Amino acid sequence: MEALLVFSESTFTPWAIILGLSVLWHYFVETTVPKPYLDEFFHVQQAELYLQGRFTEWHPKITTPPGLYLVSLAYLGFLSVIRIIDHVYVADLRRTNLVAAGLLPFHVWFVVNSILDSFDGFQLSEIAFKCSWSLSELNHAIFNICLFPPLFFFYGLYYTDVWSVLSVLTTIQFYQRRWKRLTIIAGIASFFFRQTNVFWVSIYLGGSEVMRNLRRGRPGVDFPTTASIMDVMAASWEHSCVYDPLISQASFEVSVVPASIADFSQLYPSLKPYLGILGAFGFFVVWNEGVVLGDKENHVASIHLAQMLYIWPYFMFFSFPLLYSYILNALIPQRYIPSPMRTGSTRHQLPRLVVAVPIMAIMLLVVHFNTIVHPFTLADNRHYMFYIFRLLFRHPSIKYLVVPIYFICAWAAITGLGGLPNVQTPKKPEARIRQKMVRSGAAPRMGYWAAVDRGHHISTAVLWLGATSLSLVTAPLVEPRYFIVPWLIWRLHMPSPLPTGDLGWRKWVKKSRSCTARLKAIFYAKHDHRLWLECAWFIFVNWAVCYTFLYKGFEWPQEKGKVQRFMW
Numbered sequence: 208m209e210a211l212l213v214f215s216e217s218t219f220t221p222w223a224i225i226l227g228l229s230v231l232w233h234y235f236v237e238t239t240v241p242k243p244y245l246d247e248f249f250h251v252q253q254a255e256l257y258l259q260g261r262f263t264e265w266h267p268k269i270t271t272p273p274g275l276y277l278v279s280l281a282y283l284g285f286l287s288v289i290r291i292i293d294h295v296y297v298a299d300l301r302r303t304n305l306v307a308a309g310l311l312p313f314h315v316w317f318v319v320n321s322i323l324d325s326f327d328g329f330q331l332s333e334i335a336f337k338c339s340w341s342l343s344e345l346n347h348a349i350f351n352i353c354l355f356p357p358l359f360f361f362y363g364l365y366y367t368d369v370w371s372v373l374s375v376l377t378t379i380q381f382y383q384r385r386w387k388r389l390t391i392i393a394g395i396a397s398f399f400f401r402q403t404n405v406f407w408v409s410i411y412l413g414g415s416e417v418m419r420n421l422r423r424g425r426p427g428v429d430f431p432t433t434a435s436i437m438d439v440m441a442a443s444w445e446h447s448c449v450y451d452p453l454i455s456q457a458s459f460e461v462s463v464v465p466a467s468i469a470d471f472s473q474l475y476p477s478l479k480p481y482l483g484i485l486g487a488f489g490f491f492v493v494w495n496e497g498v499v500l501g502d503k504e505n506h507v508a509s510i511h512l513a514q515m516l517y518i519w520p521y522f523m524f525f526s527f528p529l530l531y532s533y534i535l536n537a538l539i540p541q542r543y544i545p546s547p548m549r550t551g552s553t554r555h556q557l558p559r560l561v562v563a564v565p566i567m568a569i570m571l572l573v574v575h576f577n578t579i580v581h582p583f584t585l586a587d588n589r590h591y592m593f594y595i596f597r598l599l600f601r602h603p604s605i606k607y608l609v610v611p612i613y614f615i616c617a618w619a620a621i622t623g624l625g626g627l628p629n630v631q632t633p634k635k636p637e638a639r640i641r642q643k644m645v646r647s648g649a650a651p652r653m654g655y656w657a658a659v660d661r662g663h664h665i666s667t668a669v670l671w672l673g674a675t676s677l678s679l680v681t682a683p684l685v686e687p688r689y690f691i692v693p694w695l696i697w698r699l700h701m702p703s704p705l706p707t708g709d710l711g712w713r714k715w716v717k718k719s720r721s722c723t724a725r726l727k728a729i730f731y732a733k734h735d736h737r738l739w740l741e742c743a744w745f746i747f748v749n750w751a752v753c754y755t756f757l758y759k760g761f762e763w764p765q766e767k768g769k770v771q772r773f774m775w
Contacts, residue, residue: 221350222312228354229308229362232753236363237298239757244772245589247297247365254279254300254365270499270506274374274399275367279303300365307369308353308362314376315349318383318699347738352698356525356748357687357775360756368688371400375407375692382412391480398488402498403678405488407692411674413481418666420477454625454665498681505583507683512577514679514689516570519616520609521690522697525748528740529701530619558618570610578606581684589771592685623701624663624671663700671696687775 243251249268256264257276282303353359361368374397381390394408492498499506523530537557558566584596599606675693682689752775760770 221346225312225353226309229305232363233305235757243297250365251297251300267501269501271367271401272399275370278370304362304369307373311353311373312349314380315352318376318380344735344738351741351745354745356745356752357691359749360752360775367400368691372691372695374400375404378408394484406674406677409481409485410677411670413478414670416477454663454668508681509683511579511680511683512573515676516613517685518690519613519620522620523616528737528744530623533619533622567610567614570613574606579683583684589773621668624668
């Protein structure tokens, strides 16, 4: 109830804006594209079968489980009971995702609050969100996340992606609150929206449970900074402890495996539910003779390692407002960088040649031997990936020349999880003042001062990379929708320094008499300017994509009179 009260008092404005924009987007889609478009044809037909009670019939072109149709059945059934609707139209089915869009800010908010409320030195992430941010920055970040273009676009269409994201967030929320049974139930439910969600439940949360148990009651072992990989693994095996440094201090040495094996008997009981989910998924794949339910001939599972190369430019394209400062502060001396962009040097975090060269060599080998181009990718010019791949394969050398871009984008994204050093660390006030600041909303939670100046541990990045890899590399088709959940988890874990060490700009604005000083406080002096850049970029991308979808249609010569539309 307290968390709900805090939400209603502080986050109502961004929630209302997101809901208003989603309703507006739904209205424009409904008035301009009233009939099902593209994959909506299949989803709408299957939903109608469920609404008629024909649960044993399945559309042969649908690849994902029936979670979306079950939600629509419950939602529209409720509306029919209270006599709001007496006939189901396409707009009613699309409104199912509008409901999810309205719930999404709540779930993001509760995920963040559950982490901060239970901060005890190690959680799913140490700061997981903006623990060194003011409450206004926290709300701004929640708004930006819900505005993410590939996610926002499907608020107005009848696709599975929005509810898939919501189900994963719900599972993470239950895990952070340590509601074990609800975590397993929600994890199984998330599988009904997209099969690959099983990896976020079994691998990501299961791995987090391993780390949580390995850190609980383990002896403190000092690993020397110059320790070799063999030294680290030997110490981890002997003491059943983990060498898990901060990302900003980490090299390649991670000792989770030997520590887990050495203490497996104690870890196994807590891992049984996650292993059970993974085993059930394996049984489903064997029984179903594949991962997808329908259209199996066009969605044959294969090893597609290049997916883990494409994801980094994807992150950089959408999140360069957050990542540009890492590259800027690594390459340019601090004295030449404007003060709003000066967040501390990351030059010491640049990868060493002994690391960079082998990784780029592996990337080149993946490009050469494992570049898979699905026939759909170069056959359907309604998707943006068609134009990206056509550019990528315009000349045989281009796919090799972009490997350094993959590497730089990957370095920036992983370094971002480690956080930037603060220019000025917030001072820790007396306990009485801290409690007053928390009650008044000036500080997010008491965990603020415990978590400040801390980045994520390398285990966070390893678990995220593992779950991301397993959810992507089996898909031969490259679609922006497949990267939504990996981006969301990564974005939730993006820490940020507070620009000047104060706890927000609201009180500063009230004290300032000068209009210039107030604008300065709002846009960068007392508020992370990267949030404004991210917000502006997302708004622009959403406007461009949505406007193009609605008003820049075209016709195929073989289908005269039928409008084709661009989409993700």
